[in-house]
Every structure is written in structure tokens, then in C-alpha cells.
Amino acid sequence: MTTNGHAPDQPIIECRNVNKWYGEFHALRDVSLSVQPSEVVVIIGPSGSGKSTLIRCINQLETHQEGTIIVDGIDVGQNSANIAAVRSEVGMVFQQFNLFPHLSVLDNITLGPREVRHVRRAIAERKGLELLERVGIPEKAHQFPGQLSGGQQQRVAIARALAMEPKILLFDEPTSALDPEMIKEVLDVMRELAGTGITMLVVTHEMGFAREVADRVLFFDQGRLVEEGTPEVLFARNLKHHPRTDAFLMNLL
Amino acid sequence: MTMESNLAPTIYDQEPERRSPPLLEIGVLAWMRQNLFKTWIDTLVTVVAFLVGISVITAVITWAVRDANWYVIIYNLRLFFVGRYPVSEEWRVWAALLLFAFTGGAAWAAWARASRRAVIAAVVIVVASFIIPTVIVQTIPLPYAYFAAGNIPVTSGSSTQTPQPQVTFIGAAGETVMIRVAQGYETDDVALSGLNSFADDVTNLLRANAQTRLTNDQRAVEINAALAGDLLTAGQRQRLERELSRLTSLPPVTETYAVNQAPVDVRVLRASTFEPVGEASLTLNGGELIVTLPETGWYILEKLAADGAESVTVLQTRGLYPLFERNLIRSQQVDAAGNITAAAGRVNQYVRMSDGVTIEEVRPRIDGTDLPFNGIINNQLRGQSDAAGYARLFLAPLLQQISIPALLIGIAVTAGFGFSRLADRLAPHPILPRGTSRRNAAWLIVAAPIIAIVLIYGLGGNVLPVTETSLWGGLLLTLFLTITGITLSFPLGVLLALGRRSSLPIVSLICTVYIEFVRGVPLITVLFISQLLIPLVDPRLAEFPNVFRATIAVILFSAAYLAENVRGGLQSIPKGQVEAARALGLPGWRITWSITLPQALRAVIPALVGQFISLYKDTSLVAIVGLTDLTGIAENVYAQTEYIGLRREGLLFIAVIYFVVSFSMATLSRRIERSGAGVLRRARL
Numbered sequence: 001m002t003t004n005g006h007a008p009d010q011p012i013i014e015c016r017n018v019n020k021w022y023g024e025f026h027a028l029r030d031v032s033l034s035v036q037p038s039e040v041v042v043i044i045g046p047s048g049s050g051k052s053t054l055i056r057c058i059n060q061l062e063t064h065q066e067g068t069i070i071v072d073g074i075d076v077g078q079n080s081a082n083i084a085a086v087r088s089e090v091g092m093v094f095q096q097f098n099l100f101p102h103l104s105v106l107d108n109i110t111l112g113p114r115e116v117r118h119v120r121r122a123i124a125e126r127k128g129l130e131l132l133e134r135v136g137i138p139e140k141a142h143q144f145p146g147q148l149s150g151g152q153q154q155r156v157a158i159a160r161a162l163a164m165e166p167k168i169l170l171f172d173e174p175t176s177a178l179d180p181e182m183i184k185e186v187l188d189v190m191r192e193l194a195g196t197g198i199t200m201l202v203v204t205h206e207m208g209f210a211r212e213v214a215d216r217v218l219f220f221d222q223g224r225l226v227e228e229g230t231p232e233v234l235f236a237r238n239l240k241h242h243p244r245t246d247a248f249l250m251n252l253l
Numbered sequence: 254m255t256m257e258s259n260l261a262p263t264i265y266d267q268e269p270e271r272r273s274p275p276l277l278e279i280g281v282l283a284w285m286r287q288n289l290f291k292t293w294i295d296t297l298v299t300v301v302a303f304l305v306g307i308s309v310i311t312a313v314i315t316w317a318v319r320d321a322n323w324y325v326i327i328y329n330l331r332l333f334f335v336g337r338y339p340v341s342e343e344w345r346v347w348a349a350l351l352l353f354a355f356t357g358g359a360a361w362a363a364w365a366r367a368s369r370r371a372v373i374a375a376v377v378i379v380v381a382s383f384i385i386p387t388v389i390v391q392t393i394p395l396p397y398a399y400f401a402a403g404n405i406p407v408t409s410g411s412s413t414q415t416p417q418p419q420v421t422f423i424g425a426a427g428e429t430v431m432i433r434v435a436q437g438y439e440t441d442d443v444a445l446s447g448l449n450s451f452a453d454d455v456t457n458l459l460r461a462n463a464q465t466r467l468t469n470d471q472r473a474v475e476i477n478a479a480l481a482g483d484l485l486t487a488g489q490r491q492r493l494e495r496e497l498s499r500l501t502s503l504p505p506v507t508e509t510y511a512v513n514q515a516p517v518d519v520r521v522l523r524a525s526t527f528e529p530v531g532e533a534s535l536t537l538n539g540g541e542l543i544v545t546l547p548e549t550g551w552y553i554l555e556k557l558a559a560d561g562a563e564s565v566t567v568l569q570t571r572g573l574y575p576l577f578e579r580n581l582i583r584s585q586q587v588d589a590a591g592n593i594t595a596a597a598g599r600v601n602q603y604v605r606m607s608d609g610v611t612i613e614e615v616r617p618r619i620d621g622t623d624l625p626f627n628g629i630i631n632n633q634l635r636g637q638s639d640a641a642g643y644a645r646l647f648l649a650p651l652l653q654q655i656s657i658p659a660l661l662i663g664i665a666v667t668a669g670f671g672f673s674r675l676a677d678r679l680a681p682h683p684i685l686p687r688g689t690s691r692r693n694a695a696w697l698i699v700a701a702p703i704i705a706i707v708l709i710y711g712l713g714g715n716v717l718p719v720t721e722t723s724l725w726g727g728l729l730l731t732l733f734l735t736i737t738g739i740t741l742s743f744p745l746g747v748l749l750a751l752g753r754r755s756s757l758p759i760v761s762l763i764c765t766v767y768i769e770f771v772r773g774v775p776l777i778t779v780l781f782i783s784q785l786l787i788p789l790v791d792p793r794l795a796e797f798p799n800v801f802r803a804t805i806a807v808i809l810f811s812a813a814y815l816a817e818n819v820r821g822g823l824q825s826i827p828k829g830q831v832e833a834a835r836a837l838g839l840p841g842w843r844i845t846w847s848i849t850l851p852q853a854l855r856a857v858i859p860a861l862v863g864q865f866i867s868l869y870k871d872t873s874l875v876a877i878v879g880l881t882d883l884t885g886i887a888e889n890v891y892a893q894t895e896y897i898g899l900r901r902e903g904l905l906f907i908a909v910i911y912f913v914v915s916f917s918m919a920t921l922s923r924r925i926e927r928s929g930a931g932v933l934r935r936a937r938l
Binding site (some may be wrong): 059061084087088090091092094098099100101102112116142160164 | 829
């Protein structure tokens with residue numbers, strides 16, 4: 001995938017010394033990381049470790065108080081005009097799907113392109129149907145989110161994010177609210193996406209997915225980046241890890 | 254169990270047969286057992302509630318079909334519905350009504366299912382409103398009306414009731430009038446005291462007089478006894494003698510009057526010429542005067558006791574029906590050729606209550622005095638409450654008045670329904686099965702109130718002259734206040750709710766202060782402010798019609814409550830919805846408009862409709878600031894002398910109207926709620 005005017009080696013996401021507090025609670029502590037275009041990065045870590053907070057700061061659903069986050073060459077902390085520009089380039093998939101229950105599946109998908117990109121309805125709908133085809137549920141276009149299973153809803157949510165043709169996709173625990181048999185259908189879609197060259201930043205507890213798809217795995221704990229590496233390295237039993245990583249990986253099994 | 258059970262799973266392969274639940278666990282019996290008689294407290298509550306309910310319902314229905322005097326409603330229906338809206342402009346109200354009916358039909362076809370039951374019910378109602386009154390009129394004769402004839406002035410306290418020898422009535426050409434002495438009243442005190450009008454007064458006063466005289470007699474006996482002794486002082490003696498002489502100068506006691514015993518001479522006269530059409534002398538056991546009336550117009554019944562004895566005779570008549578007088582303000586009447594056929598001005602009409610025969614001739618006069626007429630329809634039922642007579646007097650005329658409107662409304666609803674179905678067939682929506690009709694119906698729902706208000710208020714010019722808002726009244730005014738109140742307070746309430754949640758502190762503060770202030774003040778205060786205080790700010794505001802000032806007060810009041818309802822809805826929207834919309838890059842106003850507001854409003858439909866219903870009922874308060882809405886009209890109607898004592902009828906009637914509209918709104922809201930996201934989800938327009 002091309003990077004639209006950026007040098008190939010320039011990161012598409014770069015965080016430098018990001019700090020965030022919720023009141024007194026220090027949620028992100030000096031987080032620095034960079035993601036290259038087309039890279040698939042999986043963030044793991046225990047609950048409350050700041051992994052969701054970090055990706056929510058990337059599209060500024062949360063604001064950070066210190067440090068710099070540069071997405072696609074734009075400093076998102078600067079002003080709100082930048083935020084709008086960044087958001088339209090960054091798609092996000094939520095744990096709770098957050099589909100709009102009063103809109104049909106197709107309207108959920110076409111709302112963004114029509115209202116933000118000012119795409120004509122007919123074109124947006126054709127694109128929306130293609131995306132539904134891609135996530136495997138074209139027949140649900142005119143149903144409402146409430147009529148779909150959890151896995152189908154999450155696939156619609158992915159299609160909704162893709163409809164904006166983002167450069168980056170953020171996944172915030174996309175399978176945590178799903179029944180085991182539905183997790184697979186969502187992961188299949190994500191696996192397929194990873195192969196297309198889109199930049200993905202995935203917060204998940206699905207270690208199998210991380211092992212199989214990730215270019216790089218980051219381990220977060222207590223608001224800081226503790227360890228990173230390729231999945232082969234990070235999940236390797238025989239290598240020396242940070243004690244917290246060891247503890248976390250132990251608990252997974 | 255054998256040893257094998259340790260090596261293999263235990264298998265239960267004997268399938269129990271499927272059977273119906275025990276009788277006491279299903280159906281009505283089970284429901285009653287579980288819901289009405291579960292514990293002894295439930296049983297007690299059930300029984301008490303049942304008994305109380307039965308007795309209340311029985312009492313109300315008994316009163317409504319036996320004692321109530323519905324003519325106050327029947328002959329003021331126009332007032333109750335449109336107030337004093339000009340007669341010549343009444344078509345505009347009809348047009349608005351039919352437009353709403355059409356819209357209702359179109360919306361029904363667009364969102365609901367065609368219900369065979371509803372169609373059958375509507376057809377039955379319309380057909381029944383035509384057939385039932387016809388059948389009643391054909392099969393049930395009008396009940397008798399009663400008059401008294403007597404030859405003595407009756408004194409009671411300070412008032413003197415002189416029997417009127419003449420009563421006027423309206424007759425139509427060819428009608429037969431029958432007069433005879435009423436049977437049974439000479440012995441039946443209860444029936445006698447039940448007679449209304451003159452007969453009632455006379456008999457009551459006669460009896461009261463007889464009672465007084467008996468008391469006087471007793472007193473005379475006591476005085477005589479006292480005077481016979483020698484215990485009195487000269488002064489006391491003098492006083493008692495004076496009293497005795499007054500008592501003995503009174504006529505002697507007659508214990509009962511000879512009701513219906515004296516013969517009566519009756520004559521029926523044509524009022525235009527005073528020439529008799531028929532005459533007879535009637536006695537208790539003999540004779541009827543039967544007269545066929547030669548022309549339509551006023552007639553006079555003359556009734557004189559034949560002999561000199563003090564007497565009261567109750568006459569039973571058929572064909573002399575009660576009248577009411579109405580004053581109309583009529584605009585100038587012009588015929589097709591452009592000639593003025595009637596000048597504009599006040600018209601006196603006399604309407605026969607039993608069947609609506611109307612004449613405009615001047616009332617007959619003798620020696621410069623208008624002759625009395627029988628103005629109380631219950632005079633026909635007194636002494637003999639009679640379901641058939643009740644149906645003939647009240648039910649038939651009421652149904653006759655609603656039959657044509659019911660038919661027209663039915664046609665308009667059907668036309669609206671057909672319009673929607675046709676639209677879907679001719680121009681089907683590419684995706685949604687009923688998309689076209691839904692778009693049309695949505696537009697109609699928005700347009701209908703606006704068109705209706707323009708129609709009713711007017712645009713000026715010859716076709717739609719502006720109507721005087723002070724003439725608006727009754728249900729028309731109530732619905733005007735309600736519809737404008739809802740359509741304008743709703744957006745204002747939404748803005749206030751959004752303002753209160755605004756991140757700008759000044760906006761939030763202003764909205765909060767407004768909402769809390771209005772919610773802390775009774776509506777009646779806001780109404781008085783709009784009527785009395787606003788003109789003080791600028792005298793020119795006093796020229797702004799009362800109706801509009803009251804409407805604005807209702808809007809401002811209701812908006813504060815709606816704002817709180819909407820705010821509740823906005824708070825119920827999960828944060829994730831806004832986040833998802835923000836993540837798509839939607840601008841803030843777009844998120845509110847497309848994501849949060851539609852969901853918030855849907856979440857609070859019950860509360861919103863509740864607020865609309867209470868707005869509708871609260872409009873009755875404008876009666877206090879002098880507007881004649883439904884409540885105000887009712888007050889005005891039973892303040893008239895001829896309807897005195899008929900307040901309960903008026904109140905029950907407007908209560909029914911209020912209930913029907915409120916209940917329809919509540920039902921509609923329940924249906925919208927129940928449809929959930931499935932049916933009322935945002936229509937793709």
C-alpha cells in the first residue's frame with residue numbers, strides 16, 4: 001500500500017512521550033511508539049493497562065495532556081480542524097460495535113461517506129453493498145442492527161469503518177463482546193483485511209490472531225509500553241521477557 | 254444401577270409423552286386464579302374493586318340514560334364544536350377536518366396494517382348513525398308533553414304563580430295534535446310532583462299552601478285555647494287576638510285539591526289569525542281534542558277551567574313539543590343573481606326540540622306580551638321515565654346530527670387510504686415496500702396542521718377572509734391551541750434540551766434558568782401574564798389577539814417540560830453512539846441531528862406523548878382568561894337560563910370529548926412504541 005506522499009520509511013502513526021491522566025489516575029505514562037504504513041500491530045495487556053486509551057487518543061476520542069501524536073503527518077493534539085481531518089482517515093471498530101440502531105445496515109455504512117465525504121447516495125450505497133459483500137453479509141443491507149447477531153453487527157461495524165476508505169483501522173477489543181462461535185467470523189474478516197495492506201492497530205485478547213497476523217505485538221501494563229516484538233519473539237517461552245510479560249503470558253494459558 | 258454405570262454415561266431414553274397442562278393452569282381460570290385470587294388480599298381487592306366499579310358504572314349509566322337531559326348538548330353541538338365561528342365560513346372547518354381525516358387514512362395505509370375489524374366497525378358506526386335514528390323516529394312515537402290548567406292564582410311566600418291560560422307551540426302542516434286529561438295523576442303524588450314546568454310548580458305550590466293552612470288551623474285552635482284561659486296580660490291578649498283575626502280571614506282549609514277532577518275547556522288557535530282550529534271540554538273520564546293543523550307556524554293552546562272551583566288539571570298532549578329559541582348572527586345572503594335576499598343581522602329562530610322543525614316567525618303576542626312556550630324537553634318524560642321515549646328524544650336527534658359528518662369522515666379516511674395504496678402501486682419505492690406512501694404521509698402530517706390553520710384563520714380577500722379569533726370556540730379552539738402548541742413547543746423544547754446540555758456555560762445557564770423558572774410556575778400564572786402583564790410592556794401588544802397570546806403562553810409553558818423529557822432521552826443514549834459518530838468524522842451538529850436526537854426522541858415517546866396529552870388537557874385553563882374553548886363553551890352554555898341545572902350533562906359531554914382525544918393520542922403512542930425500530934425507524938425519504 002502506498003503512503004500518499006510520505007516517504008516509505010516515515011511512520012504513519014507516531015506517539016512521542018504521550019501522557020494522559022483521568023483525574024489523578026495516570027493512564028498513559030510516557031508512551032512512545034511508531035507504526036509503519038501497512039503494518040499490523042497488536043496491542044495486548046491486562047485490563048486497565050491503557051491499551052484502549054492509547055488507540056482512543058490516536059483519533060482523539062480521548063485527549064492526551066502531554067506528548068505528541070502524529071497521524072499521517074498531522075499533529076492531532078494541535079486543534080480541532082486537524083482532528084476532523086484525522087478522523088476521516090482513521091476508522092475505528094469498537095468492542096460494543098456501536099452501530100446506530102435507528103439506521104438500516106446500509107445507512108449505517110453510507111452515513112459517513114455521504115455526510116463527511118459528500119459522496120452521492122447512489123454511489124455510497126453501491127460501495128456499501130460491495131463492502132457488505134466483502135464482510136460476507138450482503139443480504140442484511142436493509143435490516144436493522146437489532147435484527148443481527150453480534151458477529152454480524154461487528155462485521156457491519158468493520159464495513160462502516162472501511163466505507164470511509166481510511167488509511168488506518170483501529171480495533172478496540174473487537175471480539176470481546178462476542179460469543180465464541182462468532183469470534184471466528186469476525187477474525188476471518190480482520191485476517192482478510194490484514195492482507196490488503198491497510199494499517200491496523202488492534203487491541204485484543206485473541207493471542208491466536210496476534211500470533212498469526214501481527215507484524216508486531218506490543219505489551220502494555222499499568223499505562224506503559226513494557227515490551228514489544230514480533231509475535232514469534234514476544235510469545236516465545238524460551239526467551240527472556242519482562243517479568244510482567246511473563247506473568248501475563250502465564251495467565252493466558 | 255449396575256457396574257456398567259461407571260464405565261458409560263447414563264442414558265435416559267424413555268421419553269415422557271407431551272400433554273396439555275392441567276386445566277387450572279391455562280386459560281381464563283388460571284389467569285383469574287393467578288391474577289385475581291392468588292392470596293386473600295388479592296381476593297378482597299378484586300371483590301371490592303368489582304363491587305365499587307359496578308356500582309359507579311351503574312350509577313353513571315342509569316343517570317345518563319334515565320335522568321340526564323341531553324338536549325343541552327344536542328341543541329348546542331355547534332357551539333361545543335366550533336363556538337361562534339361564522340356560519341357562512343363553516344365550510345373551512347369542515348375542509349380542515351376532512352383534510353385531517355384524509356391524512357389519517359394515508360398515514361394508516363403507510364404505517365399500519367389494514368384492519369378488517371376497524372373497517373367493519375367504522376362502516377357499522379356510519380350505517381347505524383343513519384339507520385338507528387330513522388328506525389327510532391318511525392317506530393317510537395314522541396312521548397306525551399304535559400301542561401296544567403287551573404283557575405286560581407297560587408301564592409307562596411312572595412311569589413304568585415298565575416296559571417297561564419295560553420301556551421304557544423309550533424306545528425307543521427298536516428300534523429295532528431291530541432289533548433286529553435292525563436290519567437293517573439289524581440291519585441299518584443309521586444308522578445304529580447314529577448311533573449315539570451307549570452304543572453309542577455302549580456301542584457307543588459298548591460300543596461305547600463294546603464300545608465300552610467293546616468298549620469294555621471292548628472295555630473288558631475291553640476290561640477282560642479289560650480284566650481279562653483286567664484293567664485294572659487292585656488298586651489299578649491291583644492297580640493293573639495290580632496293574629497287570630499288574620500288567621501280566620503284566610504280561606505278555609507281544603508286538605509287536598511281536586512287534581513284532574515274539574516272539567517277543562519281547551520281550544521287550539523292559529524296564532525296568525527287567532528281563529529280556533531278546534532275546541533272541546535275535557536273531563537277526567539271523557540274526551541280528547543284531536544286537531545289536524547292546517548299550516549306550518551305558530552299555534553296557541555288555550556286552557557281554562559270550566560267551573561269556578563279551585564282546581565288544577567294536568568293535560569296530556571301529543572304534538573305540542575318543547576321549543577328553544579336561538580339567536581344567530583347571519584352574514585348577508587345573496588342569491589345567484591346577486592340580489593340581497595336577507596340583510597346581515599341578528600335572526601331569532603325557534604326550533605322544535607323533538608325533531609328540529611325551525612321557524613323564524615315572530616312569537617305570538619297578546620296585549621304586547623309574548624306568550625310563553627314550553628322550553629323544557631324533560632316535560633315530555635316527567636312522571637314516566639321511559640327508555641323508548643328517551644331514545645326518541647335524545648338518541649335519535651344526536652345520531653341524526655352525527656350521521657353526515659361520520660359518513661364524510663369515513664369517505665375522507667378511505668380516500669386517504671386509497672391514495673397511499675395507489676401511490677405505492679404507481680410509483681413504488683426502489684427499496685422499501687411502502688416508501689412512497691410513507692414519504693407522502695409524512696409530508697401530509699407536516700402540511701395538514703399548517704393548511705388547517707391557514708384555512709381556519711384565513712388569508713384575507715374574498716375567498717378566505719380573515720376570521721375574528723374571538724369567535725373561535727369549543728373543540729375548534731381547543732384543538733387549535735393543542736396543535737399549534739405541540740408543533741411549536743416541540744422544536745422549542747428540543748432546542749432548550751440541547752441548550753441545557755450545551756458545553757457553552759452561558760447557553761446552558763440561560764436554558765436551565767428558563768426551564769426551571771417555567772416549571773416552577775403554574776400554567777394559569779403564565780396565562781395571566783400573557784393576558785395582563787404583557788400589554789403593560791407595550792400597549793400595542795394588547796391588540797394582539799387573546800387567542801394567540803394564550804397560544805404563546807401554552808407553547809412557552811409546554812416547551813420547558815418537553816425540554817426535560819428530551820434531555821432525559823439524550824442522557825439515555827450510550828456514549829458509544831457519539832463516539833462511533835465522531836470516529837467517522839461527523840461534525841457535532843450532524844451527530845446531534847442524525848444520531849443522538851432521533852434515538853433520544855424515540856426513547857422518550859411515552860413521556861412526550863404524556864406531555865402532549867397534558868398540554869391538550871391544560872388548554873382548558875384558557876377558559877379562565879376568557880377564551881371559549883371546550884370548557885369555556887360548556888360554562889357559557891349552562892350559564893344560560895334555559896339550561897340552568899344541566900351542568901352535569903355538559904361536563905360529562907366535554908369529559909367524553911377530552912377523553913376520546915387523549916385516549917387516541919395515548920393509543921397512537923403505544924402503537925408507535927410497540928413498533929419499535931421495526932416500523933418507525935427513520936423512514937428513508
